[in-house]
Every structure is written in structure tokens, then in C-alpha cells.
Amino acid sequence: MTLLAVNRVTKRFRGLVAVDNVSLQVDAGAMFAVIGPNGAGKTTLFNLIAGVFPPDTGTISFEGERIDRAAPEHICQLGIARTFQIVRPFAELTVMENAAIGAMLRAPDMDSSYAQAGEILRRLDLWDKRDRKAHGLTLPDRKRLEVARALATRPKLLLLDEVMAGLRPTETDRMVEILRGINREESITILMIEHVMRAVMALATRVHVLHHGATIAEGTPTEVTRDARVIESYLGAEAFA
Amino acid sequence: MIAELFAGVSTRARVLLVLLAVVMLAAPLVLDRYLVSVLILVCLAAYTGQAWNILLGFAGLLSLGHALYLGLAAYISAGLYVHFGIGPWLGVFPAVAVCVAVAALLGWLAFRFRIEGVYFALLTIAFAEVARIGFDHIGFTGGAGGFFLPVRSEDQGQWWNLRSGPTFFYYLALLLAAGAFLLCAVLRRSRLGHRWLAVREDPEAAQALGIHINRARMSALLLSAGMTGIAGVFQAFYANNLFPSQIFDISRSIDLILAPIIGGVGTLFGPILGAFVLAPLGEVLISITGAIGLNAPGTKALVFGLFLMAIIAGVPTGLWPRLASLLRLRSVGR
Ligand SMILES: Nc1ncnc2c1ncn2[C@@H]1O[C@H](COP(=O)(O)OP(=O)(O)OP(=O)(O)O)[C@@H](O)[C@H]1O
Ligand SMILES: [Mg+2]
Numbered sequence: 218m219t220l221l222a223v224n225r226v227t228k229r230f231r232g233l234v235a236v237d238n239v240s241l242q243v244d245a246g247a248m249f250a251v252i253g254p255n256g257a258g259k260t261t262l263f264n265l266i267a268g269v270f271p272p273d274t275g276t277i278s279f280e281g282e283r284i285d286r287a288a289p290e291h292i293c294q295l296g297i298a299r300t301f302q303i304v305r306p307f308a309e310l311t312v313m314e315n316a317a318i319g320a321m322l323r324a325p326d327m328d329s330s331y332a333q334a335g336e337i338l339r340r341l342d343l344w345d346k347r348d349r350k351a352h353g354l355t356l357p358d359r360k361r362l363e364v365a366r367a368l369a370t371r372p373k374l375l376l377l378d379e380v381m382a383g384l385r386p387t388e389t390d391r392m393v394e395i396l397r398g399i400n401r402e403e404s405i406t407i408l409m410i411e412h413v414m415r416a417v418m419a420l421a422t423r424v425h426v427l428h429h430g431a432t433i434a435e436g437t438p439t440e441v442t443r444d445a446r447v448i449e450s451y452l453g454a455e456a457f458a
Numbered sequence: 459m460i461a462e463l464f465a466g467v468s469t470r471a472r473v474l475l476v477l478l479a480v481v482m483l484a485a486p487l488v489l490d491r492y493l494v495s496v497l498i499l500v501c502l503a504a505y506t507g508q509a510w511n512i513l514l515g516f517a518g519l520l521s522l523g524h525a526l527y528l529g530l531a532a533y534i535s536a537g538l539y540v541h542f543g544i545g546p547w548l549g550v551f552p553a554v555a556v557c558v559a560v561a562a563l564l565g566w567l568a569f570r571f572r573i574e575g576v577y578f579a580l581l582t583i584a585f586a587e588v589a590r591i592g593f594d595h596i597g598f599t600g601g602a603g604g605f606f607l608p609v610r611s612e613d614q615g616q617w618w619n620l621r622s623g624p625t626f627f628y629y630l631a632l633l634l635a636a637g638a639f640l641l642c643a644v645l646r647r648s649r650l651g652h653r654w655l656a657v658r659e660d661p662e663a664a665q666a667l668g669i670h671i672n673r674a675r676m677s678a679l680l681l682s683a684g685m686t687g688i689a690g691v692f693q694a695f696y697a698n699n700l701f702p703s704q705i706f707d708i709s710r711s712i713d714l715i716l717a718p719i720i721g722g723v724g725t726l727f728g729p730i731l732g733a734f735v736l737a738p739l740g741e742v743l744i745s746i747t748g749a750i751g752l753n754a755p756g757t758k759a760l761v762f763g764l765f766l767m768a769i770i771a772g773v774p775t776g777l778w779p780r781l782a783s784l785l786r787l788r789s790v791g792r
Contacts, residue, residue, distance in 0.1 A: 293668035307659035318656045321649050322668040370667055
């Protein structure tokens with residue numbers, strides 16, 4: 218079953234075509250990765266899905282319903298949560314409060330928001346830091362907090378924008394394990410932008426490759442990494458990180 | 459619900475809070491008329507400080523024109539009393555309603571056209587200035603010459619018309635200050651309060667978590683304006699005279715925000731502590747400058763300003779966070 222359908226979407230910034238006629242379908246339960254070199258338009262694609270701005274042309278549907286003109290808060294309410302590549306924690310609030318604000322979207326009251334937030338912080342290894350203000354966290358912890366906060370809204374689809382960036386290999390492996398758990402146990406579909414190929418290969422059921430805003434390949438991780446154009450434009454340069 | 463509020467508050471803090479309540483309740487029994495009048499100023503500043511703090515401290519919107527709501531409500535309730543014999547307990551409703559309506563207009567303009575940050579502050583100033591100039595020309599409420607509430611000895615003791623002595627006004631002000639404090643404490647823990655904090659910290663991130671930015675901001679603005687309006691009604695019947703050049707003036711707007719700034723923006727106790735520091739300081743300055751014959755206009759404002767600069771330079775987050783950690787009152791968890 219298709220959960221998210223992006224259909225021939227284009228987005229221009231002044232002269233620049235950031236996303237160029239891109240189509241993709243994310244099946245329910247999938248771990249879908251979007252890869253591509255810097256400036257390929259990956260984050261712009263996420264912003265389009267999350268409703269930050271509408272596409273110039275093309276449509277986006279979630280569970281069969283058009284969302285390409287919906288506001289970000291509405292899209293979150295429908296069940297799509299996103300993290301920000303450049304993390305945006307609520308700096309002056311505690312880690313716990315950050316997660317509880319995510320959880321209150323669906324929790325009946327604040328007590329249960331905090332209870333749910335606590336569970337999610339445990340899951341993301343942030344429980345011990347729950348009373349710290351978010352601005353005091355290290356970058357890896359802030360990345361985890363981004364995931365925790367988005368997850369707390371109990372999404373059907375989780376958009377992760379480079380949550381592995383800046384993590385050490387052991388931390389990456391741990392995050393891979395956490396995401397796999399979220400996908401399998403909570404049956405949350407994951408659409409992730411990822412440069413860390415080690416994580417992509419470990420997690421993704423399907424990979425979509427963007428270059429200069431346009432799609433150059435899509436397939437299973439093994440198919441994509443054998444694709445001549447992908448090797449030339451992306452993997453050749455970045456190697457297997 | 460009150461008991462719930464104290465969950466997670468340290469015993470030390472509870473004891474101090476009860477102590478403060480007892481002292482404040484007993485104060486008029488031991489203090490003279492003058493000191494009671496100073497305490498009225500303290501309570502009023504604490505109350506308006508909480509109202510303003512909801513907007514900046516919780517929702518992250520800087521208003522430099524809150525005198526607008528003070529003045530509007532003061533004039534409306536006074537006008538209704540003087541011209542139609544409608545007492546303040548009834549007059550407070552239309553007065554607050556008008557404040558909320560004007561705030562809604564301001565909010566609509568600001569949020570619709572994305573007027574943010576400094577520009578939002580400028581818009582609040584503009585609204586207050588329009589009211590100040592407008593009321594200069596409204597003959598019905600005395601225009602620039604001022605509007606006066608009759609102070610007749612035969613009315614004395616009519617508490618239902620707020621024609622009472624200082625002790626009555628004191629307890630009323632105390633009630634307002636305590637009520638605003640409790641309300642803010644409840645809000646800080648509520649869903650709405652969390653929405654405000656999220657929008658204050660990062661509107662875009664809040665929106666991505668399903669929070670409607672403008673609804674959150676609007677609710678804070680309306681509540682803050684309405685609460686400030688109640689203080690305006692108090693002000694009208696306490697002072698018995700209103701001048702557009704005073705009550706709508708930018709300096710009045712600044713007065714309203716000093717207590718939370720000195721005490722700590724975004725904290726529950728900041729406005730209270732700030733009020734306790736500032737109102738007496740103002741009185742002390744008046745008497746000192748008077749005693750040494752320094753009556754040059756602006757002396758008080760100058761010393762006040764220097765004091766403010768010293769505090770902001772020394773403790774930029776306000777006195778309360780510093781004091782709370784000194785007294786080890788920080789509560790854990792939420
Ligand atoms: N809001 C914006 N306004 C103008 N240009 C933008 C905006 N957002 C992105 N761009 C431009 O669009 C192009 C695609 O950017 P985008 O952030 O989507 O790339 P990306 O694939 O996420 O890259 P990275 O791997 O570096 O995160 C870039 O050239 C970028 O400068
Ligand atoms: Mg990006």
C-alpha cells in the first residue's frame with residue numbers, strides 16, 4: 218500500500234530548479250532512503266512534503282489525500298513528522314519538555330504527554346539527560362532529540378534529514394538499531410535523507426537518488442550502488458563513508 | 459488543582475511561599491497608610507508584570523504598548539461610571555472586552571502580514587500612540603484636560619463602586635497579583651503553555667510538531683491584553699484621575715514591563731520579585747531626591763535607568779533565577 222506519493226513535483230528558487238519533476242512512492246512499512254550529493258534538493262523535497270512551501274507543479278498525497286497545499290501543522294496532525302537537518306531544539310527548555318511538546322499532539326493531557334515523552338527518551342538513550350536544557354546537549358544528542366521529538370507526535374511517516382551526520386561509527390550503529398526498532402515494532406514508515414552509506418545499506422529497503430534536483434536512479438540498495446550514473450555523480454565522489 | 463501545582467516544588471519553596479502569603483495578608487494590620495500604598499503599587503506591578511510576561515516570557519512576543527490596554531479599560535470603566543452610573547464590577551466586562559477586541563485587531567494585522575520581532579513591538583507602540591492622541595480629542599472623557607472620577611465623602615465605603623479606603627484596594631490588588639501568579643503557574647504546565655513556549659523557542663519547529671503558530675500567539679496576546687485591562691479598571695478607581703498623556707504614554711508601557719525584566723522574563727516569580735524591588739525603589743528615590751533638594755525633572759528616571767542597566771549587565775536573565783539558585787529553590791523535572 219502506498220503511504221506517500223510524490224508525483225512529478227518541481228520547486229524553483231528564483232532561477233534555480235531545486236527539485237526537478239521528481240516522483241516517488243513510499244510504501245507503508247518501508248525504510249525509504251533519499252541520497253544524493255550536496256545541493257541535490259533532498260531537504261527541499263522534505264520541505265515540500267512537510268508543507269513548508271508548496272510545489273510549483275506536481276502533487277503530493279498522503280494516504281490518498283492531497284497534502285501539497287496543507288500547512289506544516291496540519292501535515293503533522295495527519296501523521297507526518299520531520300526532523301531538521303540543522304537541528305532546531307527548543308533550546309531553553311529541558312530535553313523532557315522538548316519531547317513532551319511533541320507528545321501533546323496526541324496525548325489526552327500533559328501528564329500522559331510527559332509519560333510518553335519519558336518512554337521515547339529512554340528509547341533514544343536520552344533519559345539520563347531529561348532534565349538538561351536542550352542548548353547544553355552535544356550535537357549527537359541534539360540529533361537524537363530531533364528524532365525523539367518527531368517520534369513523540371506518533372507519526373505514521375517519519376521524515377529523517379541526515380540524523381546520522383556527525384555521529385561516530387558506534388553511535389551510527391546504535392541509531393541504525395533504534396530506527397530499525399521504531400520501524401518494526403511501532404510499524405512507522407521511515408523516509409530518510411542520509412549521506413552515511415553504511416546506514417543506508419543497513420536500513421533501506423529502497424533508495425532514491427537525486428542529482429541537481431532530478432531523479433537519476435531508484436531501486437534496492439544493491440541495485441543503486443551498481444548504477445553507473447550513481448557511482449559517477451555521487452558514490453564516486455563520496456565513496457562508501 | 460492547587461495541590462497539583464505544588465507537585466515538584468521543594469519544601470523550602472513551599473514554606474517561603476506560605477510565609478510570603480501570610481506576611482502579605484497581615485501587612486495592612488501593621489503598616490501605615492503610606493506603606494500600604496507602596497504595597498498596592500507592588501501588587502499592581504506584579505499583576506501587570508505577569509500579564510505582560512505571558513506575552514513575552516511565554517509566547518515570545520515583545521509588546522512595548524501595553525499601556526494601551528491599561529488606558530482603554532481605565533477610560534471605559536470610568537466613563538461608564540461617571541456618565542451612566544455603571545459600577546466597575548460590571549464595567550470591567552465591557553472594558554476587558556474592548557481590550558481583547560483591540561488586541562485581536564493588532565494580532566490579526568501582525569500575524570496576517572508577518573510583522574515580527576522589533577516590528578511587532580513598533581506596531582504595539584503605534585497602537586498605544588493612536589489611542590493617546592485619540593483620547594486627547596474625545597470630549598466625552600475630558601480630552602487632554604483629563605477625566606476625573608468624583609471623590610465624595612458620602613460615597614466612601616461603597617466597595618461595590620470601588621469607593622473605599624486603601625486597605626480595601628490593597629487586598630484587591632493582592633488578590634489580583636496572587637490570582638495572576640496562580641493562573642500563570644497553571645498555564646505554565648498546561649498544553650496551551652507548552653504551545654506558547656514551543657512557539658517562543660522556535661516557531662518553525664513548533665509548527666512541525668502540529669502547533670498552529672498564530673493561534674498560540676493570538677491566545678497569549680488576548681489573555682495578556684484582557685488581564686492588563688483589569689489593572690486599568692483598578693487604576694482608574696484608585697487614582698480617580700486619567701490623562702491620555704500619562705496612561706497611554708510609552709513611559710507607562712515601559713513601567714509595566716520593568717518588573718518582569720528585572721525579576722526574570724519567562725519565570726513565574728520574576729514579576730513578583732521585580733515588583734518588590736522596583737516599586738519601593740521608586741518611592742525611596744522620590745523621597746531622597748526630594749530631601750536633598752534635587753528636584754530636576756528626570757532625576758528619578760535617570761537613577762532608575764542606571765539601576766536597570768546595572769541589573770541587566772549583572773544578571774541578564776533577571777534577579778529571580780539567581781535568587782532561586784542562591785536559596786536552592788530550583789525544582790527538578792517539570
Ligand atoms: N529556501 C531556499 N531559498 C533559496 N534557495 C534554496 C532554499 N532552500 C534550498 N535552496 C537551494 O536549493 C538547492 C537544493 O538545496 P537542498 O537544501 O534541498 O539540498 P540538499 O540535497 O538537502 O543538500 P545537503 O546534502 O547539503 O543538505 C541548493 O542549491 C540550495 O541552495
Ligand atoms: Mg539537506
